[in-house]
Amino acid sequence: MKSYTLMTPGPVPLPPEVLEIMARPMEHHRTPEFVQLFNRVLANLKKVFLTEEPVFIHTSTGSGGMESALVNCLSPGDEVISIVSGKFGERWADMAEVYGAKVTRIEVPWGQVVRREQVEDALRKQPNAVAVLCQACETSTGVLHPIRELAQLTKNHRAVLMVDAITAMGALPLPMDEWGLDVLIAGSQKAFMLPTGLSFISFSKKAWKLTETSKCPKFYFDIRAEREANENGESLFSSAVTHVRALDLVLEIFLGQGMHRVYERIQALSKATIVAAREMGLEIFSSTPSPSLTAIKIPDGIDGQKVRAEMEKSFAVIVMGGQDQLKGKIIRIGHMGAIRDEDLIATLRALAGSINKMKLGAIDDAKVEAACTKASGILRETPAVVLKT
């Protein structure tokens, strides 16, 4: 297997400690040892979500977590306001429709942030709305939405705020109880530095109320059944033991170091990328970039898909391109996971080198050097979280 520098916004590079734990012999999820570990993990997840409510683990991708939010709270016919600012916003709105919700979409141009007034207006027009759906970070555009402000709006409204924080939780603070977030969803393969396979979800008291009357059918994602099982110390279905053990390690280290250190490192990678891109004369795509990833505009006349492919082929650096309407127009660099300073520098060089291959002299060599120097300086100030304890 060829060795690549993985710089995508999920999955992310895993630290050696996580890889090592993935290779441990299998154990059974109903043994006392594993049950103890499982309960520690659930307790520690609450400390990352900053909530007094239980946090649950589904064996699923993030999309399974998004489905869990809907099927546990909604009933067919419910009015739902869905903020659609990219591919994942579209997916969630579509999903809500599949489950019978009457969805009003707040369409936000891709790369832009939702405006408070748009949501205020929608809530005013729909006093019976049951939920507002929003991505904290819309992975397809790199935008960070003003989740705290939105929570202030839903606080005085009937609707709950459901937050897809799959590409945000663990990368930036989203204190669930303090901000009043009602449903909060995370995924394993992002800032939690694990392989794809788990989603995490928590429900506020206001959201629990909805679960009491929700009429969407559910079984695999039935959160009330899961809660009952968890209260007896167990998972509802077989635990994905390998993932959960690795999650235990990551949470112990995160909380041992303090989440602020994890956030600071991701913030530093974001800042270094933005500063370096601008130094090289490139534009940032999103109006309010999330620290978890940076979407960079590919200069006009250059095919971003070819840039991405060239970065992979000639530099062994994997980034993501744009999806759907953004195909060929942006590349997206992730800042989560076990990213070393040199990984970002290699990515910046690969980006410049690949753009120059498409259009000779598009980025001046001196600018590339200056960009890398600035990026290195920023990263040096905030070293990677030491995982080995």
Add this chain to the structure above:
Amino acid sequence: MKSYTLMTPGPVPLPPEVLEIMARPMEHHRTPEFVQLFNRVLANLKKVFLTEEPVFIHTSTGSGGMESALVNCLSPGDEVISIVSGKFGERWADMAEVYGAKVTRIEVPWGQVVRREQVEDALRKQPNAVAVLCQACETSTGVLHPIRELAQLTKNHRAVLMVDAITAMGALPLPMDEWGLDVLIAGSQKAFMLPTGLSFISFSKKAWKLTETSKCPKFYFDIRAEREANENGESLFSSAVTHVRALDLVLEIFLGQGMHRVYERIQALSKATIVAAREMGLEIFSSTPSPSLTAIKIPDGIDGQKVRAEMEKSFAVIVMGGQDQLKGKIIRIGHMGAIRDEDLIATLRALAGSINKMKLGAIDDAKVEAACTKASGILRETPAVVLKT
């Protein structure tokens, strides 16, 4: 972490090759290399399912696969016949009810096999039944149901036969197309020797017809959307890369060796366990034991839960006890996964030693020795499938 001999009917002990591959660096599921691997895995799964129809991978436990079968084929109000012979039969019937099916349960005493006439009768009484649900192997009792016979009944009926083969697929032949099985479900943490986290599912032409009109809401488990994505070479949602890579290895080895060798080894472990248990004066709980696991009756007056705990504490051997109505009455020994001859022998000694600790002299030492000798002899004739190629 203490080292245990894991002898449960899933999760199962993983071969070193699988553990090693779990520890490989993360890669992205949309890269050409992974897409190639993913498509090879899908093609190889068809060779294990022995079907011309596509086989799909969900990131979920086996229960997610059971849900996928229902939500993709059924509509609320559909008549369903559910064979309930243990905990997993109960779960599937409950699940079908959650999704609005009118479920008629064929109750089979736990440990017994369903009789052909029971199903024939039910189908006659319900000409409009849309599906018959049955476990191939009911994990909670160790019973193997006559799936081939049931398929002969559904072949001439409107109903499809849905088979939960989570604890059977890969452990015994279940040729989907030849037998006429309509929905076939498997799970990663059983005979496929992987950690928990994936389910596999395939639909016959008769079942595909149902998916066209099915009105159960679905998104995460939407098999028509998954099929469309797979036809474009990709998974619908993020792939659980780590698991899928390990699955690729297991399938290559299984198919390289021939599935008959995998089945023979599991059959030998089953036979050795049954012969040894009887030699020690113990009874087999199930009327028709599945090769994938053996449920052994704990002698009257002895608490099986204590036997299980003692096997763990004093012998570091992990087996499963009975669930619900069988609590304390049986122990279940798994025969899937990377089980060496000495693992089964250690399990037999642990079982006898633990029973004797509860009731001095319950099993004669000479009988234990004779049992182990017989078991060793049987296993020697059918060595474990060599994994290193």
